[in-house]
Amino acid sequence: MQQEFPGQQDDLFGExxxxxxxxxxxxxxxxxxxxxxxxxxxxxxxxxxGNGDGDVDxxxxxxxxxxxxxxxxxxxxxxxxxxxxxxxxxxLSPRIRLGTSSWSYPGWQGIVWEGRHGESNLSxxxxxxxxxQPLHRAVSIDRGFYQSLTASQYERYAQQVPEDxxxxxxxxxxxxxxxxxxxxxxxxxxxxxxxDPRLAVQEFLAPAMEGLGARIGxxxxxxxxxxxxxxxxxxxxxxxxxxxLAALPSLRDVAPGAVVAVEVRDPEWLxxxxxxxxxxxxxxxxxxxxxxxxxxxxxxxxxxxxWPGPLVCRWNLHxxxxxxxxxxxxxxxxxxxELMDPDPETRAVLAKVIRATAxxxxxxxxxxxxxxxxxxPLTLRALAQEIVAxxxx
Numbered sequence: 001m002q003q004e005f006p007g008q009q010d011d012l013f014g015e016x017x018x019x020x021x022x023x024x025x026x027x028x029x030x031x032x033x034x035x036x037x038x039x040x041x042x043x044x045x046x047x048x049x050g051n052g053d054g055d056v057d058x059x060x061x062x063x064x065x066x067x068x069x070x071x072x073x074x075x076x077x078x079x080x081x082x083x084x085x086x087x088x089x090x091x092l093s094p095r096i097r098l099g100t101s102s103w104s105y106p107g108w109q110g111i112v113w114e115g116r117h118g119e120s121n122l123s124x125x126x127x128x129x130x131x132x133q134p135l136h137r138a139v140s141i142d143r144g145f146y147q148s149l150t151a152s153q154y155e156r157y158a159q160q161v162p163e164d165x166x167x168x169x170x171x172x173x174x175x176x177x178x179x180x181x182x183x184x185x186x187x188x189x190x191x192x193x194x195x196d197p198r199l200a201v202q203e204f205l206a207p208a209m210e211g212l213g214a215r216i217g218x219x220x221x222x223x224x225x226x227x228x229x230x231x232x233x234x235x236x237x238x239x240x241x242x243x244x245l246a247a248l249p250s251l252r253d254v255a256p257g258a259v260v261a262v263e264v265r266d267p268e269w270l271x272x273x274x275x276x277x278x279x280x281x282x283x284x285x286x287x288x289x290x291x292x293x294x295x296x297x298x299x300x301x302x303x304x305x306x307w308p309g310p311l312v313c314r315w316n317l318h319x320x321x322x323x324x325x326x327x328x329x330x331x332x333x334x335x336x337x338e339l340m341d342p343d344p345e346t347r348a349v350l351a352k353v354i355r356a357t358a359x360x361x362x363x364x365x366x367x368x369x370x371x372x373x374x375x376x377p378l379t380l381r382a383l384a385q386e387i388v389a390x391x392x393x
Contacts, residue, residue, distance in 0.1 A: 075125065075129075076113060076114075076115075076117050076121065076122065076125050076126050076128070076129045077113070077114040077115070077129055078112065078113065078114065078129040078130070078132040078133055079109075079110055079111060079112055079113055079114050079133075080114070081133060081134055081135075085133075085134055085135060085381065086134055088134075088135065088381070088384050088385060088388060089134035089135050089384075090134075091388045092135070092384055092387065092388055093355075093358040093359075094164075095357075095358040095361070095362065095363050095364060096137070096354055096358050096363075096364045096366075096384075096387065097137040097138040097166050097217060097363065097364065097365050097366070098135060098136070098137060098138060098366050098367075098368070098380050098383065098384060099136055099137065099138030099139040099140060099166075099168065099366070099367045099368070099380070100130075100136070100139060100140070100367060100368055100369070100370075100376035100377055100380060101139075101140040101142055101314070101316075101367050101368065101369040101370070101376060102139070102140065102141070102142050102143070103122065103123075103126055103127055103130045103139055104119050104120075104122040104123035104126060105119070105122065105335070105336050105370065106118060106119055106122065106335065107334065107335025107336045107337040107375075108336065108337070108375075108377060109337075110337075111337065111375070111377050111378065112129070112130055112133060112136075112377050113126065113129060114129075127139070127157060127160040127161060128160045128161070131160065131161040131162060131165050133377070135380060135381060135384050136377075136380070137164070137165060137166065138165065138166045138167065138168060138217055138365055138366075138367060139165075139167060139168070139367065140167075140168040140169070140170065140314065140367040141154075141157065141167055141168070141169045141170065142170055144169060144170055144171070144172055144204075145170040145171070145172060145173050145176075145222070146172075146173065147172065148172045148174070148203040148204070148207070149207060149208075149211075150207055150211070151206075151207040151208075151210040151211040152211065153207075153211065154169075154207055154208055154210070154211025154212045155210075155211040155212070156211075157211070157212065158211060158212050158213060158215050161215065163214070163215070165215055166215055166216070166217030166218075166257075166258075166365060167212055167215055167216060167217055168217050168218045168219075168220060168312070168314070168365055168367050169204075169208055169212070169216070169218070169219050169220065170220050170222055171200065171204045171219065171220065171221045171222065172203050172204060173224065174191070174193050174199065174203065175193060175194070175195065175196060175199050175200050175203065175204060175221070176194075176195070176221050176222055176223050176224060177191055177194065177223075177224040178190065178191055178194045178223075178224065178226050178227060178230055179191055179224070179227060187227060194240070195240045195241055195243070195244040196244070197243060197244045197246075197247035197248070198247075200221075200244050200247070200248060201247065201248065201249065204219065205219065205248055205249060205251075206249075209249070209251065209254045209255070212255075213254055213255065214254065214255045214256075215255070216251060216254065216255040216258040217255075217257070217258060217259075217363070217365040218258065218259050218260075218261050218284075218286070218310075218312045218365045219251070219258070219259075219260050219261070220260075220261045220262070220263050220286050220312065220314070221244075221260070221261070221262050221263070222263040222264075222265070222286070222288075222314075223241075223262065223263065223264045223265060223266075223269070224265055225265045225266055225292070226266055226268075231266060231268050234268055234269070234271075234273075235273075237269075238273055238274060238277055241262070241277055242277045242280065242281060245260065245262075245277065245278075245281035245283050246280075246281050248260060248281075250282075257310075257363050259283070259284045259310050259312060259363075259365075260281075260282070260283045260284070261283060261284040261285065261286035261312040262278060262283055262284075262285060262286060263285075263286035263288045263312075263314060264288065264293070265288070265290065265292045265293070266292070267292075267293055267294055270293075270294070270299070270302055272305070274302075275302060275305045275306060278306065279306070284306065284309060284310055284311075284312050285302060285303070285306050285312070286312040286313065286314060287299060287303065287311065287312065287313040287314070287353075288313075288314055288316060289313065289314070289315040289316055289317075289346065289350075289372070290316040290317050290323075291317060291318075291319045291321065291322050291323045291325065292323040295319065295346075296346055296349050296350060297349060300353075303353065308360055308362060309362055310357070310362045310363045310364065310365065311353060311354060311357040311362065311363075311364040311365065311366070312365050312366075313350065313353075313354075313364075313365070313366045313367070314366075314367050314368075314369075315346075315350070315366070315367070315368045315369060315372045315379070316369050316371065316372070317329060317369065317371045317372065318341050318343060318371060318372055318373060319343075320341060321371070326371060329370075329371040330371070332374075333370060333371065333374045333375070336370040336374065336375045336376065337375055338374055338375055338378065339373045339374045339375055339378050339379065339382070340373070340374035340375075341373050341374055342373055342382075343372070343373055344382075344386075347379075347382060347383050347386045348386055348390070348391075350366070350383065351383060351386035351387040351390065352390070354366060354383075354387055355387050355390075366383070368380055368383070
């Protein structure tokens with residue numbers, strides 16, 4: 001990205017930041033790096049029904065006690081966090097909200113869940129257990145990208161999490177995709193509803209605000225790749241984006257810390273004019289870590305041009321898979337139970353940005369996909385460790 005951004009700040013990483021507003025008191029904690037990402041290999045497999053009837057063999061004690069079965073608690077229960085995770089969560093700034101992209105993964109057994117549960121059961125009933133993990137302070141609701149959700153559906157999600165939990169939500173593709181696509185993903189025809197202000201409010205902001213309320217973190221318009229003809233007319237697309245963003249209601253009265261953000265898939269968006277549109281409408285740039293965009297380091301000038309303010313980031317896909325590598329990542333990572341492609345360089349830079357944002361008194365909403373390194377909750381733990389104790393992981 002060879003763009004010059006006027007007025008960009010050189011203090012994004014905190015070297016010259018003014019004193020931050022006082023943060024809520026935090027308990028200092030020593031983090032045991034060796035325990036980060038530990039998974040208990042002896043965890044019982046359980047069952048898919050979620051009825052709590054699976055038995056776990058007792059451990060320790062005499063033979064009689066060992067032979068007596070334990071009853072697993074009903075429903076989906078969280079995997080008990082180890083001391084290292086609890087200490088890490090206590091040391092992490094309350095302004096930093098890390099989460100994963102969705103939560104319905106059976107392979108997170110022993111990492112997030114106790115026992116084995118089916119995907120549909122986790123989708124319906126797993127969010128409460130997910131939110132009990134001390135480092136899980138946010139989550140991305142991705143299903144709304146494929147079909148608009150109702151206020152009652154959002155409300156059901158909100159009822160499953162604590163008051164201080166936050167949601168990142170993707171807008172429906174009927175608003176954010178310039179093309180109507182076939183099942184194979186190919187564009188069939190132009191989408192006349194692309195960036196339509198009325199639909200953006202009716203199908204996205206209004207139900208999300210009503211259902212999630214104060215638990216909104218970031219409402220994200222992820223703009224799908226544009227056809228070549230539209231890429232050649234970017235001023236028109238910027239005008240259309242400006243018109244939509246300017247028509248959106250303020251989130252302030254419903255969720256004071258919430259933001260509207262725009263994520264893109266075409267680097268042609270990443271210009272000073274794009275920054276000007278976002279600033280004029282009070283929106284944020286959603287830092288997208290995806291092979292279709294420049295690497296994180298090359299997006300920093302744009303972040304500096306938006307400084308100061310909240311950070312919104314979605315870490316979507318490891319660069320080794322290329323711009324169309326989701327299927328390859330899915331095949332390689334299987335059940336998403338281990339870090340198969342660690343990316344410590346990206347973690348280190350991202351952690352620095354997150355830390356500087358929080359120290360300046362702004363919230364950071366960061367959600368991570370399984371396709372980033374192989375297992376989103378394990379990436380989340382490693383990123384939290386890098387934020388709290390840089391270079392010690």
